[in-house]
Amino acid sequence: MASAALVSIAGSLLAFALQGPPAVVQPAATTPTTAASADATAKFNAIVEAQDAWRMIVYPEYALRRGIRARAGELTDASLAGINKRQATSEQFLEELRAIDAGKLSPADARDYALMRRELELGSEGFRFNGWMMPVSGRNGPHQDIAQMGELGTFADLADYDAYNKRLLGVPGMLIGTMEVMHAGIDSGAMPPKVTVVQVPLQIRTVRQSLRETLRKPFASMPKTIAPADRERLLADFERTIDPIDTALTQFEAFFIDEYLPKCRDTIGASAMKDGSAWYAHELKSHTTTALTPQEIHDIGKSEVARIRAEMMTVIAKTDWFAADASRAKMTDDARFAAFIEFLHTDPRFYCKTAEELLARYRDVCKKIDPKLPTLFATCPRLTYGVREIPRFMAPAQTTAYYQPGAPLRGEAGNFYANTYALDQRPTYEFIPLSLHEAVPGHHFQIALAQELTNVREFRKDLGSTAFTEGWALYAERLGIEMGFFENPYDDFGRLLYEMWRSCRLVVDTGIHQFGWTREQAIAFMTANTALSEINIANEVDRYISWPGQACGYKIGELTIRRLRADAEKALGAKFDIRRFHDAVLLDGPLPLDVLEQNIRAWISSEERRIAAQG
Secondary structure (H helix, E strand, C coil): CCCHHHHHHHHHHHHHHCCCCCCCCCCCCCCCCCHHHHHHHHHHHHHHHHHHHHHHHHCHHHHHHCCCCCCCCCCCCCCHHHHHHHHHHHHHHHHHHHCCCHHHCCHHHHHHHHHHHHHHHHHHHHHCCCHHHCCCECCECHHHHHHCCCCCCCCCCHHHHHHHHHHHHCHHHHHHHHHHHHHHHHHHCCCCEHHHCCCHHHHHHHHHHCHHHHHCHHHHHCCCCCCHHHHHHHHHHHHHHHHHHHHHHHHHHHHHHHHHHHHCECCCCHHHCCCHHHHHHHHHHHHHCCCCCHHHHHHHHHHHHHHHHHHHHHHHCCCHHHHCCHHHHHCCHHHHHHHHHHHHHHCHHHCCCCHHHHHHHHHHHHHHHHHHHHHCCCCCCCCCEEEEECCCCCHHHCCCEEEECCEHHHCECEEEEECCCCHHHCCHHHHHHHHHHHCCCCHHHHHHHHHHCCCCCHHHHHCCCHHHHHHHHHHHHHHHHHCCCCCCHHHHHHHHHHHHHHHHHHHHHHHHHCCCCCHHHHHHHHHHHCCCCHHHHHHHHHHHHHCCCHHHHHHHHHHHHHHHHHHHHHHHHHHCCHHHHHHHHHCCCCCCHHHHHHHHHHHHHHHHHHHHHHC
């Protein structure tokens, strides 16, 4: 059995957890043959159950997405004490895991044991670097969470609205807790680069200016099942939440301007911080799920940049721009590339005139992708998705797009958010690869399928594997070739542009955080090798500065998936089935790349046996 501490956690918290949906079906395990294996299995199951129940207690928003409403009116404790308490409990789970003899577990349980242990060990290793003490950037922070609270979640009945008002009551405490953590960052020297947070005060001010209007949106369409008296009470309760939130945001803004921003660092690389090189190495290991060194990643990036640049030149030669002027064939490659990029940046045919037109174009692309999916996938998610505009207050500092997962058990669709700020820098030749990446068969497809799995333990559905999730989404862009979406050379150039962008990340991220690159060097490298707009390049570079290592997961993951597919195609020849391969990649949830490789090697062997049996 597990230790007394974990038995207590499992006993007291599982009662809460069982208020939700039935427990997920666990992987089949070999029947224990000894008392030792039975004991190891019991201990591991107790830890898994206890940790899952604990997560639903300390992360109320996560529980709500799981369909459990018992704490729907609460927010995650953002205070220093709350963070430290959660970390202490995670360390306890890790200690209990390490005490188990994994050799006594069934193969399925042994793999889950290794995955859980890896996740907890990475969290333990990373916590000491204090990156968590920098909770705000131009791309994230409590002010941005507040502004989107009315958009996230289902509002189906009276209980949902009461829970929403209670969550709003918790917002001032969330802001106070965040400031406490930021004070700890000041004291310990864990401060973000100033360039990544200079826009935050304006963002906070913008949130305050539209606070009531933004947060009141759910009340504009209350269900008819809510009685008039309850409607009146709900609105009155809502109004009482606004002034305290505004007061707390005002305090947060003043703290940011007067105390925090002046102490933010002028350096940009992780290596400039205390233990910065070790922190960066840890972040690379976490996000790529490999042991690749910064130098190895840097070199892979340069190699990919050279390869894609050659493909870009071939595609440019297929365009009407190239054909329109014979002198362009005589230009050097660098001159022709620069002239073509200038043309792309200035020709109005590549730009939308309104935000509404941009969103409509993205929706049209998604509608064209959807019917193509069954030819490449045997299993498609049941959850739907939509296309939305990135909130305008945060758009100037945001990247081109992002995906917000849905909640199948709550009936909440996933959403692909597109940036409508600076329309003259949002070219239409990006629309196809971006839709493939953020929506289907990219993030929405992969994440929704993981959420809907019934044959894996719950913690397996959201393992932290940037290289898998982002690598899959980048691989999904390339599937557009097989769908017939890149016949037009400008669209094909857009695909190559996005692949080049992710390859440049390997060079720029390592350049900034390991090799002492300046922000200007990073921008110059991106400008010389991509057709991204000026604003996109600046926002992207600032993202890499504020989030060390994360951007390297994309290309490393995509290259791995492509290599595994090539190996499968070679081994299986004409019998290779792309739909079965994609099932093999996706239907075990997000995985570290080494585990994914083990899975696909086993799948290839299984396919060989199946094909041989068929004769």
